[in-house]
Amino acid sequence: ESLGIALVGLGSYSTYQLAPALQDTKFCHLAGIVTGTKAKERIWAERYGIPAGNIYNYQNFDTIADNDDIDVVYVVLPNSMHAEFSIRAAQAGKHVICEKPMAVTVAECDAIIEACRKAGVKLGIGYRLHSEPYTQEVKRFVREKTFGKTAYVNAEAAYRSAGNPDQWRLNKALSGGGALMNMGVYSIQSTIYATGENPVKVTAQEFSTRPDYFKDTDETVTAQFQFPGGATGTVFTSHNANANSLYASCTGGWFSLKPANNYGPLAGESSNGPIQFKHESQQKLQMDDFASHILYGSVNRAPGEMGKRDMIIIEAIYRSISEGNRSVPLELGNMGLV
Ligand code: NAD
Structure with a gap:
């Protein structure tokens, strides 16, 4: 079927x-x-x-x-x-x-x-990465505590935008925001699946170095999260620099993906050795996962609640920035954790 x-x-x-x-x-x-x-x-x-x-x-x-x-x-x-x-x-x-x-x-x-x-x-x-084996491996490490408890995670998702300054991604009415809306979701998600938890607190900063090009949307955003189990996380997202990685330091070792969020092939390392999987189209895996959710009741790997949770975090980051980089509490419980 x-x-x-x-x-x-x-x-x-x-x-x-x-x-x-x-x-x-x-x-x-x-x-x-x-x-x-x-x-x-x-x-x-x-x-x-x-x-x-x-x-x-x-x-x-x-x-x-x-x-x-x-x-x-x-x-x-x-x-x-x-x-x-x-x-x-x-x-x-x-x-x-x-x-x-x-x-x-x-x-x-x-x-x-x-x-x-x-x-x-x-x-x-x-969210194609949830159907992709490197991301699933990270989620397994966390679930099975392969390296103990995550104590710190750093995630980057960014690329350097150039060319047409009138593209919709740089137009707030069409994009809703800049780097944070576009790439930020990947780095936010990395910190969540590398800890297995939703953050309870965030502070954030915005940097603007090319205001003539980024007239309407955020260029670079950094944010720091606190997680309920005691981990901290830092996030870098930008339309001004290329960066694409995930690094987690755990009580009994570490793991990293670099690149962590492009179309692949992704690559990974850990304190136990390399992480390696055969490359397949992430989009193919993602759409087959969703179809099999509909047809056979398999798990929905990226439900609406996950998208909503990320938007709550994005709004909290923008709030922190607009209110003098203050710490903004988050009450997400287990929303969107799959
Ligand atoms: P794109 O600019 O290449 O395509 C946008 C499409 O929307 C075009 O066909 C355009 O004609 C149409 N459109 C309709 N009304 C428009 C308007 N008012 N202004 C501009 N375009 C209009 O963009 P894209 O890269 O294909 O991104 C589309 C969506 O897919 C975005 O939400 C983006 O975040 C998402 N996306 C996701 C991934 C991923 O890896 N999951 C990758 C790329 C894009």
């Missing part, structure tokens, strides 16, 4: 990662597209053999409700459009995958979760 997926938004992630990955998936396949660009309709129809009846635009999108070829709608639009299209997909009775960051506010995350609950459809966030 294979579920039909419709991609909404045919930008670079859909074009170069998701659609190619959907040629190799076992439990789902590319069945339809939703695009605002007329010219892409014929290109995609020819490349992937998509029938005319499975091609939608943003206006007629809601009629996807009547299309039995489509089981899942995957929202791959600029961040500020995630909530609208995820909610419309749920209301059309389709399961939803929503790209990261889940939305641009916690209130929007709540609205998506509620729409999916009401419609009785499943919701997954595009």
Whole structure:
């Protein structure tokens, strides 16, 4: 059995990662597209053999409700459009995958979760790393206390942005924020799965060195977390420097991934030796995991609550920055821990 997926938004992630990955998936396949660009309709129809009846635009999108070829709608639009299209997909009775960051506010995350609950459809966030073996190995180390208890974790997720200063990622109305919204979720998540806990306290700082280029969004953010089990964590995220790693120091050893959050192959080391897995498309693994969650009830590795939790942390980081780098408490309990 294979579920039909419709991609909404045919930008670079859909074009170069998701659609190619959907040629190799076992439990789902590319069945339809939703695009605002007329010219892409014929290109995609020819490349992937998509029938005319499975091609939608943003206006007629809601009629996807009547299309039995489509089981899942995957929202791959600029961040500020995630909530609208995820909610419309749920209301059309389709399961939803929503790209990261889940939305641009916690209130929007709540609205998506509620729409999916009401419609009785499943919701997954595009957190591909949770389906990927290096990340799963880190989660196993923590669960089985392979190196004891994590005492300190450092996580970096950053790249140097250049080129078009008018791109949507640098436009707050479309992105909701800069580096923190875009890459910050990876470093925040690293600290969480390397401790197995949600943070209880955060302080944060913002740095701006290229204000002419980053007119509207944060360029570089650092943050420090305290975890309930006693671990501390530091996070670096930026649109101004390349950095991609995870390092955890534990009571009985250490482990690290570098790179930790790109499309792979990832690489890892530990005080017990190298960490090594065969490389496979992370997007393929992620979409098959979500399809098998729907079809066979396997675990949802990246549920809506995880996306919402990360947005709560992002809002707390922005609050710390805007309120003089003060310490902001977090009351997350086990929200989104999978
Ligand atoms: P992109 O700029 O390449 O594509 C965006 C698409 O949205 C384009 O097809 C564009 O035509 C369409 N669009 C519709 N309305 C728009 C508007 N008002 N302004 C700009 N574009 C508009 O972006 P992308 O890299 O494909 O990112 C899309 C989403 O996927 C983002 O939420 C991003 O965070 C996420 N993403 C996730 C990963 C991951 O590893 N999980 C990787 C890349 C992107």
